[in-house]
Amino acid sequence: MLPVARKIDAENYISEDILSQVADMGYFALRVPEEYGGPDLSTLESVVVVEELARASGAVAAISAISGTMVPYSLVHYSSDDLREEYLTRLSKGKIGAFALSEPCCGSDAASITTRAEEDGGDYIINGRKTWVTNSVYADFFLVAARTGRREDRHKGISIFVVDKDDCIELSKIDLMGIRGSGSSELLFNECRVPREKMVGRLNDGFKIVIDGVNEGRIMTAAIGLGIMQAAFDESLNYAKMRESMGKPIIEHEMVQSMIADMKVKLEASRLLIYNAARKIDNNEIDYPMWSSIAKYSTAKWGVDLVRLAMQVEGAFGYSKESNIERYYRDIKGIEIGDGTNEIQKLVIAKALAGRISPIKK
Numbered sequence: 001m002l003p004v005a006r007k008i009d010a011e012n013y014i015s016e017d018i019l020s021q022v023a024d025m026g027y028f029a030l031r032v033p034e035e036y037g038g039p040d041l042s043t044l045e046s047v048v049v050v051e052e053l054a055r056a057s058g059a060v061a062a063i064s065a066i067s068g069t070m071v072p073y074s075l076v077h078y079s080s081d082d083l084r085e086e087y088l089t090r091l092s093k094g095k096i097g098a099f100a101l102s103e104p105c106c107g108s109d110a111a112s113i114t115t116r117a118e119e120d121g122g123d124y125i126i127n128g129r130k131t132w133v134t135n136s137v138y139a140d141f142f143l144v145a146a147r148t149g150r151r152e153d154r155h156k157g158i159s160i161f162v163v164d165k166d167d168c169i170e171l172s173k174i175d176l177m178g179i180r181g182s183g184s185s186e187l188l189f190n191e192c193r194v195p196r197e198k199m200v201g202r203l204n205d206g207f208k209i210v211i212d213g214v215n216e217g218r219i220m221t222a223a224i225g226l227g228i229m230q231a232a233f234d235e236s237l238n239y240a241k242m243r244e245s246m247g248k249p250i251i252e253h254e255m256v257q258s259m260i261a262d263m264k265v266k267l268e269a270s271r272l273l274i275y276n277a278a279r280k281i282d283n284n285e286i287d288y289p290m291w292s293s294i295a296k297y298s299t300a301k302w303g304v305d306l307v308r309l310a311m312q313v314e315g316a317f318g319y320s321k322e323s324n325i326e327r328y329y330r331d332i333k334g335i336e337i338g339d340g341t342n343e344i345q346k347l348v349i350a351k352a353l354a355g356r357i358s359p360i361k362k
């Protein structure tokens with residue numbers, strides 16, 4: 001991805017040619033089980049792949065994280081055999097899936113979403129607006145959270161549907177600051193008719209799927225941050241060894257050494273927390289939601305610090321488009337927002353410590 005990462009960022013788009021090459025390598029279907037033609041990676045194995053992709057392109061890593069892990073994770077654990085067969089097979093054949101939850105009204109407060117799915121004969125008719133949906137520009141289908149109960153019922157009135165890309169969905173591409181090319185757009189659902197069989201899990205019980213998908217998603221978002229951190233660290237360390245000031249390489253100056261050491265600690269601590277959270281999901285340990293939030297929160301916070309220091313080490317060069325650091329600087333900020341903001345991660349951690357998070361029954 002390295003030779004094309006800048007172009008993807010500049011154009012806010014990934015060409016079909018590149019997308020299909022990445023899809024052919026199975027990167028958009030990481031968690032799809034072998035019986036449906038996928039590589040059947042664990043969460044930990046997927047983290048390593050997403051991390052490596054993000055060292056080159058945050059955008060490609062983001063598509064891999066959502067289409068390759070969060071979407072198949074939800075289908076594997078919660079959907080019917082027929083939906084698994086159809087949609088997991090599509091992913092393993094290189095199609096892309098997206099996760100449409102956030103709305104203009106509600107991001108952190110996802111239990112308040114207003115997109116409605118009204119029953120009509122054996123079908124549901126979906127109307128509403130979703131936003132910030134990564135992958136959506138390239139997607140073949142969407143997992144859509146929609147209200148099937150009353151709004152006052154909050155999380156108890158939400159169901160999940162698989163919706164194919166169709167003319168009833170109007171896409172407006174979003175010009176993000178970072179992770180550009182990840183295919184983020186706003187989606188307008190206009191009378192989209194979906195058969196009852198496309199509901200994932202049970203009626204009004206979809207919020208559990210959202211929460212569990214987000215637990216996996218948070219680890220993957222952290223893995224994107226980790227890859228960006230590694231890339232920024234490598235570039236600034238090389239620069240510090242090569243750049244001279246006052247008669248010696250800047251890495252010989254104590255204050256630069258301090259920045260490099262600080263970056264290394266943040267990088268390795270993030271890696272350990274992410275791998276630990278991934279293992280917990282793989283072992284279905286009861287406290288994995290809290291550890292997923294700990295990994296996401298710490299990586300996002302330390303990631304922003306690390307990339308700022310990496311830019312400082314490179315001086316004006318790091319501040320220019322000649323360096324990759326300015327792209328990493330824009331990309332890493334998104335890790336503090338996507339898949340739950342830093343504040344929401346702290347809320348989850350505190351709730352878990354107070355014993356207010358029930359174990360998830362798959």
Ligand SMILES: Cc1cc2nc3c(=O)[nH]c(=O)nc-3n(C[C@H](O)[C@H](O)[C@H](O)COP(=O)(O)OP(=O)(O)OC[C@H]3O[C@@H](n4cnc5c(N)ncnc54)[C@H](O)[C@@H]3O)c2cc1C
Nearest residue numbers: 099100101102107108132133134334337338339340341343
């Ligand atoms: C790169 C990126 C990719 C994304 N991909 C997707 C995607 O694929 N699918 C999708 O559905 N969404 C996606 N999102 C949306 C993302 O999930 C939301 O942006 C996020 O949940 C925050 O919601 P919001 O932007 O509406 O902010 P708001 O919820 O409006 O929050 C605004 C501010 O208020 C704070 N805040 C809100 N509520 C509380 C509270 N209770 N306590 C303390 N502070 C609070 C927040 O922390 C934040 O600082 C993506 C976002 C980004 C940046």
